[in-house]
Amino acid sequence: MEVLDVIKDRFSPYEYTDKAISKEDLNTLFEAAGKAASAFNEQPWRFIYALRDDEDAFMAIHECLVDGNKGWTANLPVLMISVVRENFEKNGNPNGTAEHDLGLAVGNLSVQAQAMGINLHQMGGIIPQNAIDKLNIPEGYKPLTAIALGYYEGDSGVKERKPVSEFAFNGSWK
Numbered sequence: 001m002e003v004l005d006v007i008k009d010r011f012s013p014y015e016y017t018d019k020a021i022s023k024e025d026l027n028t029l030f031e032a033a034g035k036a037a038s039a040f041n042e043q044p045w046r047f048i049y050a051l052r053d054d055e056d057a058f059m060a061i062h063e064c065l066v067d068g069n070k071g072w073t074a075n076l077p078v079l080m081i082s083v084v085r086e087n088f089e090k091n092g093n094p095n096g097t098a099e100h101d102l103g104l105a106v107g108n109l110s111v112q113a114q115a116m117g118i119n120l121h122q123m124g125g126i127i128p129q130n131a132i133d134k135l136n137i138p139e140g141y142k143p144l145t146a147i148a149l150g151y152y153e154g155d156s157g158v159k160e161r162k163p164v165s166e167f168a169f170n171g172s173w174k
């Protein structure tokens with residue numbers, strides 16, 4: 001299958017089946033994430049994840065979500081929190097593209113997941129301080145998003161997108 005076809009089929013479901021994601025498959029997703037480019041190859045992304053059957057760990061992540069994201073995520077196969085390292089390891093200076101690089105890693109992960117028939121739904125609606133406290137995130141690291149993963153059965157929920165002409169400009173702005 002062409003990569004673009006995989007990308008075109010991706011969407012963020014709100015419902016997932018009970019089917020578990022294997023640790024092996026999860027590892028493949030992280031491998032894809034870890035291959036992303038990053039400024040100075042710093043790889044500032046980190047992920048804290050829990051499988052549904054690890055009740056305590058799963059609930060600890062679930063409690064990091066805002067109320068609006070709690071209902072539909074209560075019974076998912078996998079929940080995770082994405083985290084960025086805020087300063088460069090090489091010199092301690094602020095890493096201004098750390099969040100961009102985390103986004104690239106999650107982009108890789110989401111395309112790999114789609115290719116494997118795994119769906120995911122990212123969430124900006126988290127309570128960062130809960131993540132810091134409950135997941136032992138050290139100073140210098142910032143929790144950014146949550147990600148729900150699982151298998152979806154049902155009709156496609158692919159949404160409309162802006163045409164390329166609205167966001168890619170040849171030479172100068174519009």
Ligand SMILES: Cc1cc2nc3c(=O)[nH]c(=O)nc-3n(C[C@H](O)[C@H](O)[C@H](O)COP(=O)(O)O)c2cc1C
Nearest residue numbers: 010011012013069122123124125126145157158159
């Ligand atoms: C960084 C980010 C934060 C998001 N936050 C939330 C969220 O807190 N709750 C939610 O239900 N969806 C959230 N979404 C999902 C978006 O609403 C969704 O990706 C968007 O509407 C496009 O739909 P699609 O992913 O199905 O193509 C988020 C997506 C991203 C990338």
